[in-house]
Amino acid sequence: MSAPAVRTRDLRCRFAGEAGPVDALRGINLDVERGSFVAIMGPSGSGKTTLLHCAAGLRVPTSGTVELDGVNLSGLDETRLAELRRRRVGFVFQSFNLLPALTAAENIELPLRLDSRQVDPRHTAALLARVGLGNRDRHRPDQLSGGQKQRVAVARALITNPEVVFADEPTGALDIRSAREVLTLVRQLADQGQTIIMVTHDPVAASFSDQVLFLADGLIVDRLARPSAPAVASRMATLVESAERAANAAGVR
Numbered sequence: 486m487s488a489p490a491v492r493t494r495d496l497r498c499r500f501a502g503e504a505g506p507v508d509a510l511r512g513i514n515l516d517v518e519r520g521s522f523v524a525i526m527g528p529s530g531s532g533k534t535t536l537l538h539c540a541a542g543l544r545v546p547t548s549g550t551v552e553l554d555g556v557n558l559s560g561l562d563e564t565r566l567a568e569l570r571r572r573r574v575g576f577v578f579q580s581f582n583l584l585p586a587l588t589a590a591e592n593i594e595l596p597l598r599l600d601s602r603q604v605d606p607r608h609t610a611a612l613l614a615r616v617g618l619g620n621r622d623r624h625r626p627d628q629l630s631g632g633q634k635q636r637v638a639v640a641r642a643l644i645t646n647p648e649v650v651f652a653d654e655p656t657g658a659l660d661i662r663s664a665r666e667v668l669t670l671v672r673q674l675a676d677q678g679q680t681i682i683m684v685t686h687d688p689v690a691a692s693f694s695d696q697v698l699f700l701a702d703g704l705i706v707d708r709l710a711r712p713s714a715p716a717v718a719s720r721m722a723t724l725v726e727s728a729e730r731a732a733n734a735a736g737v738r
């Protein structure tokens with residue numbers, strides 16, 4: 486059997502906070518199968534972004550392992566890690582992160598150019614068509630709607646044919662309709678075999694995934710397969726309530 490797209494074992498991440506150390510991740514064991522779409526949810530401060538960053542090789546964990554497509558990231562020096570980030574993973578951010586002076590096509594091609602790799606305009610055109618923007622190649626970001634910008638960002642994440650696309654709140658800046666368009670696209674990509682790991686606060690966004698992982702205080706505390714938005718919302722409400730209770734208890738101590 487082939488290795489999972491992402492595997493973590495006893496993943497821990499500690500930050501030096503102002504009021505003492507903060508354990509953002511306290512032992513995460515995770516297997517993300519190839520071609521699956523996993524959503525990560527949890528109350529604010531539960532460790533979602535830290536987990537995404539460690540899994541994507543953007544942050545070195547304090548201890549534990551991350552394997553991406555069977556490659557142990559802790560065995561890589563910074564040069565190899567940077568190469569892995571350029572070639573094996575794609576990123577989609579809430580704020581799109583497109584370069585305003587470049588056209589949609591140029592933005593999509595940027596990861597290849599930054600890596601001194603050959604650009605095939607037919608590949609760019611195919612990606613633009615795949616994200617439903619076949620006729621927008623020469624538009625600059627300020628000539629595109631939020632949903633269109635995010636679809637350009639998704640195409641940019643795909644240009645290197647990455648093992649995993651990591652998305653941090655990809656619909657956080659979008660209206661409901663554009664969010665739905667982007668999520669439908671992401672769902673289609675997963676159905677075509679693309680592995681996707683997405684952090685979100687939105688139960689509707691999470692309902693597009695195959696599995697939701699719920700984080701609380703740096704641990705995976707629950708999972709939900711084939712999630713519906715109401716079921717996700719109900720579990721989140723319970724988690725947020727207990728996080729608030731814990732914070733209040735810590736406050737009165």
Ligand SMILES: Nc1ncnc2c1ncn2[C@@H]1O[C@H](COP(=O)(O)OP(=O)(O)OP(=O)(O)O)[C@@H](O)[C@H]1O
Pocket residue numbers: 500501502507508509527528529530531532533534535536
């Ligand atoms: N660079 C840092 N330095 C110190 N503490 C940090 C740092 N980054 C994150 N933290 C702390 O680690 C914990 C987890 O943060 P993280 O951003 O991963 O949570 P999150 O679930 O993504 O939160 P949110 O939903 O609010 O974005 C929090 O207590 C946060 O304050």
